[in-house]
Amino acid sequence: MIKAIAVDMDGTFLNSQSQYNHEYFARLLPRLQAAGIQFIVASGNPYYQLKGQFTNVYKQLAFVAENGVECIDHGKFIYCGQVADEAIKGILNIHHSIAGSDFLLSGRHRAFIFDDSTPDFMKRIIKHYPRYTFIHDLSEVDDQIVKLQLDVPFDLRDQLQQQINHDFASQLTAVTSGYGNLDIIVAGMDKATGLKRLLKQYQLTPDQLMAFGDGQNDVTMLKLAGQSYAMAQSDPRAVAAANHRAPSNDDDGVLQVIEQFLDKLEER
DSSP states (O other), rough: OOOOOEEEEIIIISSSTTTTHHHHHHHHHHHHTTOOOOOOEEEESSSHHHHHTTTGGGGEEEEGGGTTEEEEEEEEEEOOOOOOOOHHHHHHHHHSSSTTTTTEESSOOEEEETTTHHHHHHHHHHTTTSEEEEEEEGGGGOSOOOEEEOOOHHHHHHHHHHHHHHHOOOOOEEETTSSSSEEEEETTOHHHHHHHHHHHTTOOOOOGEEEEEEEEGHHHHHHHHEEEOOOOOHHHHHHHOOSOOOOOGGGGGHHHHHHHHHHHHHHH
């Protein structure tokens, strides 16, 4: 019996305008709660940004944020990882070596963006990191860094991902996000890490988890879940990891599947 549902946000729960159907979700959440089903937001975005998308109900939900580096249950932090200073400097050196690269440090409370970042990069990331500070060098960072983000020319992305995962194997893991850049997280932490921690806390097994995703950073989560759904437009790696397909995120695909599941559950 499904007792927890985990959803990715961008490209999955959110539509192409980075919105979700609030009225539809508001109708389904009480039904989930009545059935004893936990709703978990599993996203590459920071917790403070995700809270803003669920303003009135965030304390009723659980969050696996920053691709698994932050884990929060009903408003209480369960754990929060940290990127080592040595690893930050190593990725910064890679950034400086690549023409057309942009680099962001995501902290627990806000992001740090270099003052020479391109306007295009700023336009794309500001909605994901609404709290940010411009910096000129690392000495100005005054927060716990939980994730790095590297935006490079597309033809270098896969090669760079392999390089980072090889050279920083014990410290960092690079995954592609729904927007094509590289999210660089603490090695050994991903969405499945956070979900396993929550499942243990709820005394549930992976077979009791339903998960929805669309990108490479959702693969471990989709493989973990007993019932997993890749969205209509998904990375082939997410499709291969999932055992079901869901309608498009622009058609409230996640909410459609959840509603159908609840309808069948309530008929029993």
